[in-house]
Amino acid sequence: xxxxxxxxxxxxxxxxxxxxxxxxxxxxxxxxxxxxxxxxxxxxxxxxxxxxxxxxxxxxxxxxxxxxxxxxxxxxxxxxxxxxxxxxxxxxxxxxxxxxxxxxxxxxx
Amino acid sequence: xxxxxxxxxxxxxxxxxxxxxxxxxxxxxxxxxxxxxxxxxxxxxxxxxxxxxxxxxxxxxxxxxxxxxxxxxxxxxxxxxxxxxxxxxxxxxxxxxxxxxxxxxxxxxxxxxxxxxxx
Numbered sequence: 001x002x003x004x005x006x007x008x009x010x011x012x013x014x015x016x017x018x019x020x021x022x023x024x025x026x027x028x029x030x031x032x033x034x035x036x037x038x039x040x041x042x043x044x045x046x047x048x049x050x051x052x053x054x055x056x057x058x059x060x061x062x063x064x065x066x067x068x069x070x071x072x073x074x075x076x077x078x079x080x081x082x083x084x085x086x087x088x089x090x091x092x093x094x095x096x097x098x099x100x101x102x103x104x105x106x107x108x109x
Numbered sequence: 110x111x112x113x114x115x116x117x118x119x120x121x122x123x124x125x126x127x128x129x130x131x132x133x134x135x136x137x138x139x140x141x142x143x144x145x146x147x148x149x150x151x152x153x154x155x156x157x158x159x160x161x162x163x164x165x166x167x168x169x170x171x172x173x174x175x176x177x178x179x180x181x182x183x184x185x186x187x188x189x190x191x192x193x194x195x196x197x198x199x200x201x202x203x204x205x206x207x208x209x210x211x212x213x214x215x216x217x218x219x220x221x222x223x224x225x226x227x228x
Contacts, residue, residue: 004151031215043200044152044219051214089151096142096165097202097217099151 002027002092006100014108019077021103023090028068034097035064035075036089044089048075080107111135113220115201121226122191129187130223134203141184142202142217143176145169152200158184159206191227198222 003026013019023033032051036044050057050066050073057064061078073090087104091097114133122128134141140159144152155174156166160181170176173191178184188195202217 034216036219041224043221044202046216046218049214049216091151093215093217096154096157097144097152098154101149101151 002030002094002098004090004092004098004100006088006090006103008103009101010104010106012106012108013080015080015082017080017107019075019080019084019105019107021075021077021088021090021105023073023075023100025071025073025092025098027092027094028071030068030092030094032093033064033066033073034091034093035062035073036091038087038089038102040087047088077105080105082107082109113201113203113218115199115220115223117223118221119224119226121228123228124191124193126191127187127189128191128225129185130199130201130225132184132186132201132203132220134183134201135205135218138203138205138218139181140204140206141178142204143184143186144200144202146198146200146222147196152198155186188225191225193227196225196227198224 005024034049035047048057048064063076066073087102089102091099116131142157143155146152158178173189176186200222201220204217
């Protein structure tokens with residue numbers, strides 16, 4: 001059974017600082033890994049998808065890396081803004097998604 | 110561009126009542142998933158369909174839960190004899206799956222969820 005862990009559980013930074021969110025997983029037999037954003041009481045918005053054969057994926061200020069051999073992924077958010085405040089979830093896809101508990105980010109103006 | 114929609118968005122019910130949720134996937138998507146999310150946790154897989162066939166059910170899905178996807182379009186999730194422990198956000202997702210295709214790029218798109226509170 002896939003176990004996904006996200007560290008830290010919460011993070012508070014001043015505006016402009018770069019964010020580093022970590023995700024680890026136990027089973028490397030995945031098709032891809034997705035990072036999602038969730039605002040309080042809302043559904044999930046897909047941010048980035050990294051295919052199993054890829055090492056990195058970028059979208060704007062977001063960059064995600066994947067190291068399947070060590071079971072790790074990292075999401076980097078450059079130059080954080082108050083609008084980045086949300087919970088960030090990583091999910092491993094082996095036809096169904098296995099999620100971590102998320103990292104709740106607060107960006108202080 | 111119509112995304113995944115869910116109805117209702119919120120449901121309050123008394124313990125022992127039955128409830129039914131609906132999910133309308135993105136129109137060309139052949140796979141539909143149900144997940145449940147409790148406070149402070151990530152979503153947990155419940156079940157999924159490929160077209161109208163239900164291919165897997167999680168052990169989380171007790172016999173009080175049933176899901177259908179008639180004609181491979183919308184799906185319903187019914188909970189019978191609700192319990193307080195059923196209080197959660199129920200999320201639906203859909204994707205386009207092609208056998209032998211680029212499964213590594215399969216992306217699941219989520220709806221806004223149905224928040225259930227059982228009193």
